[in-house]
Amino acid sequence: MKIALDAMGGDFAPDTPIIGAINALKCFPDIELILVGNEPIIKDIFYKKEGSAVEQRVEFLHASQVISMEDPAIDSVRHKKDSSISRCVELVKNGKAEAIVSAGNTGAVVAASTIFLKTLPGISRAGIASVIPTEKNPFILIDSGAIIDSTPENLLDFAIMGSIYSKKILGVSNPRVGLLSIGTENIKGNELTRGAFKLLSKTHLNFVGNIEGRDLFENPVDVVVCDGFVGNVVLKTSESVATAVVRWLKREFTKNPIRILGALLAKGAFDSVKKKTNYEEYGGALLLGIRGTCIIAHGSSTPKAICNAIKVAREALIQKVNHIIIEEIKAHHELVEDQKTSSLPIA
Amino acid sequence: MKIALDAMGGDFAPDTPIIGAINALKCFPDIELILVGNEPIIKDIFYKKEGSAVEQRVEFLHASQVISMEDPAIDSVRHKKDSSISRCVELVKNGKAEAIVSAGNTGAVVAASTIFLKTLPGISRAGIASVIPTEKNPFILIDSGAIIDSTPENLLDFAIMGSIYSKKILGVSNPRVGLLSIGTENIKGNELTRGAFKLLSKTHLNFVGNIEGRDLFENPVDVVVCDGFVGNVVLKTSESVATAVVRWLKREFTKNPIRILGALLAKGAFDSVKKKTNYEEYGGALLLGIRGTCIIAHGSSTPKAICNAIKVAREALIQKVNHIIIEEIKAHHELVEDQKTSSLPIA
Structure with a gap:
């Protein structure tokens, strides 16, 4: 499975997300990562941190802009078209990745995900599930x-x-x-x-x-x-x-x-x-209800937190969380319809 | 100044409110208390706890009913007309006391106070101020x-x-x-x-x-x-x-x-x-915005907490908190009017 990582997101980016990514690649042989951000800078860090051992499962995607923690969420998504957050979300939208992990501006991650990916069938709004x-x-x-x-x-x-x-x-x-x-x-x-x-x-x-x-x-x-x-x-x-x-x-x-x-x-x-x-230990919160898997890690994430956030994304994909959500939402609406029908007077 | 104390309110009533009342009377020579509740019971406790030393500044008012912590707030105020909470509030309404102190059902105290006493001029709803x-x-x-x-x-x-x-x-x-x-x-x-x-x-x-x-x-x-x-x-x-x-x-x-x-x-x-x-140490929360002074003490109040709640009531009265609220609300509305006028174009 392929996961897009916002290499520019978080208080200690890009070093921390990249170290976390390398650790995750070493822990989970079934994942591939796309590191999104300023390509020359993140490539340089990746190899300095001995990423070469896992380079076969890594791609890089250049994004020239960064949405800072202080940027207004919706405005920055609208105006910084080439931000690492928007590029991550686009990868999922275009089927090039299955999940996004970002320790960047939470509001911007939510805005980009809900604007570009839309919600799952039967769900009108996405919600953040924190542990x-x-x-x-x-x-x-x-x-x-x-x-x-x-x-x-x-x-x-x-x-x-x-x-x-x-x-x-x-x-x-x-x-x-x-x-x-x-x-x-x-x-x-x-x-x-x-x-x-x-x-x-x-x-x-x-x-x-x-x-x-x-x-x-x-x-x-x-x-x-x-x-x-x-x-x-x-x-x-x-x-x-x-x-x-x-x-x-x-x-x-x-x-x-x-x-x-x-x-x-x-x-x-x-x-x-x-x-x-x-x-x-908990890695990050899952934005539930969107057509894609999105993990919002803590702004001050350490490499361990990033690695655990990638782990959560991996588990959500393995467990087919979105598929189950669609099924259960459908089942719920059928149940409500049944309840309505059974409460009708017998003709 | 005269303060009505709900002697039946709180998890450890009537003992605890009465002991707290006796302590408060000893600390503050300028207060008088009306102890409201089942008169024979509260009188008995009062004298057993050596209240005779301060009895000249105490009155008793019988109330045959008690609103429990679990009773629904508004319903119990409507149906238990002879509850200690309602009787306390009535004392303030009729000018026989200036303040209420209760460690009883918070919802019922709020309901009784807002229903019977109404709000101060310029205030549409009362609010609880907790420390x-x-x-x-x-x-x-x-x-x-x-x-x-x-x-x-x-x-x-x-x-x-x-x-x-x-x-x-x-x-x-x-x-x-x-x-x-x-x-x-x-x-x-x-x-x-x-x-x-x-x-x-x-x-x-x-x-x-x-x-x-x-x-x-x-x-x-x-x-x-x-x-x-x-x-x-x-x-x-x-x-x-x-x-x-x-x-x-x-x-x-x-x-x-x-x-x-x-x-x-x-x-x-x-x-x-x-x-x-x-x-x-903080005694209780003040219900602000009503025509009267009402202190809501913690349900599990000790005698010390009740004594401090009475102290807060006393200070609110000495500081004329309600009088200042009326003045400042009025001043605020005048300010808003002035702002409106000054923003009009000069004719």
């Missing part, structure tokens, strides 16, 4: 920021797609799906969640109802469904709180010699939590 | 759950009221106000935040623009403005993440004898963070 670590098992948060002002129907699509992701990529057998709201009863929430609750109750999904922010990290569900605005705020707030608490504790640990000694002895505890919450 | 601790200074999150599906105009009112709270109760001289969104540029966000951004830019407030979830705990602002649905999710998610991280670390600390020793030596660090993040 959120907890002490026990990670959960999927969808949508964590692809679209804002979504409709109940969008949330239904997110639930079906998130459930497939959980099953196929994370290996959860019967994923529990929860709707993020502000109370557990079905009448609690806003207009959007009340509408989505009704739709979700009529599916074949393992829908457990509303869940609240307070329960998120107690593992009540495997898939958390919400609007992209709320999901993005939750994602970023969670990262912010976790970082703040750990930093605060560390600072308290250095306030006197006894605590410093204690902290040294207990250092492994911090390292262990850090390792499990490390985004590097 | 969120950080390592440096706490910030105000408004609205943290009073209303959902709010309008840009509601968010403007929240910003003005939150700013007054920050100034008058937390002593911040020129509170920085931020709009919670998913990107810092003014065009980022949903329909609601884009509308609110425009309105907030035309005020006398120290409005610094959009802030993201990732920055919340870095103290970029003193007042965070958002819709009640988002605010409630953020509030609960933050608590949940902080609890999960600390619990997780503690569990890691006990995984081997060296770490256990380290944890014992460094115990003070955990205690110090716990103390600073303890909701008990």
